[in-house]
Amino acid sequence: MTRALFLDRDGTLIVDVGYPRDPATVALLPGAAAALAALPADVALVIVTNQSGLARGLVTPAEAAAVQAEVERQFAAAGVRFAGVYVCPHGPDDGCRCRKPAPGMLLDAARDLGLDLGRSMMIGDKAADVAAGRAAGCAALRFASAPGPEADLVGWAAAGARIAAHFGLE
Numbered sequence: 171m172t173r174a175l176f177l178d179r180d181g182t183l184i185v186d187v188g189y190p191r192d193p194a195t196v197a198l199l200p201g202a203a204a205a206l207a208a209l210p211a212d213v214a215l216v217i218v219t220n221q222s223g224l225a226r227g228l229v230t231p232a233e234a235a236a237v238q239a240e241v242e243r244q245f246a247a248a249g250v251r252f253a254g255v256y257v258c259p260h261g262p263d264d265g266c267r268c269r270k271p272a273p274g275m276l277l278d279a280a281r282d283l284g285l286d287l288g289r290s291m292m293i294g295d296k297a298a299d300v301a302a303g304r305a306a307g308c309a310a311l312r313f314a315s316a317p318g319p320e321a322d323l324v325g326w327a328a329a330g331a332r333i334a335a336h337f338g339l340e
């Protein structure tokens with residue numbers, strides 16, 4: 171079975187602008203594309219992103235799709251392709267099974283893509299990301315783009331090294 175690196179999107183892969191609805195705001199965090207491009211092709215890269223702006227009526231489905239397409243376009247230009255993209259469109263009061271910290275998106279990806287969760291890893295900038303990863307049985311680390319008290323990994327140079335170590339690529 172395939173190992174996966176689950177990735178939160180906003181604040182982890184791209185600058186977090188809050189309820190993103192304009193592709194022009196998409197900016198990759200420094201070093202993210204290079205770190206992911208350095209991983210071997212047998213590590214599946216899977217985006218798992220809460221987008222409650224949809225439930226809140228702040229973002230239309232078309233806007234959300236355009237933002238995601240731009241994220242994928244910019245990563246593709248750097249040689250990075252995602253095996254899956256999972257979006258929770260719900261709000262915190264909807265009681266869904268997919269909004270992180272629930273592990274539904276990771277479990278769906280495991281089913282869809284044949285992933286070995288016990289050999290997989292989740293990276294994200296919120297406690298909910300780490301909780302979702304652990305609930306799915308993955309290793310999980312908290313990322314930050316700038317130093318902070320709760321971060322396990324600050325910046326993509328550090329994150330890339332830890333991810334490579336997890337997957338035995340040092």
Ligand SMILES: [Mg+2]
Nearest residue numbers: 178180181295
């Ligand atoms: Mg985030």
Ligand SMILES: [Zn+2]
Nearest residue numbers: 258266268269
């Ligand atoms: Zn959901």
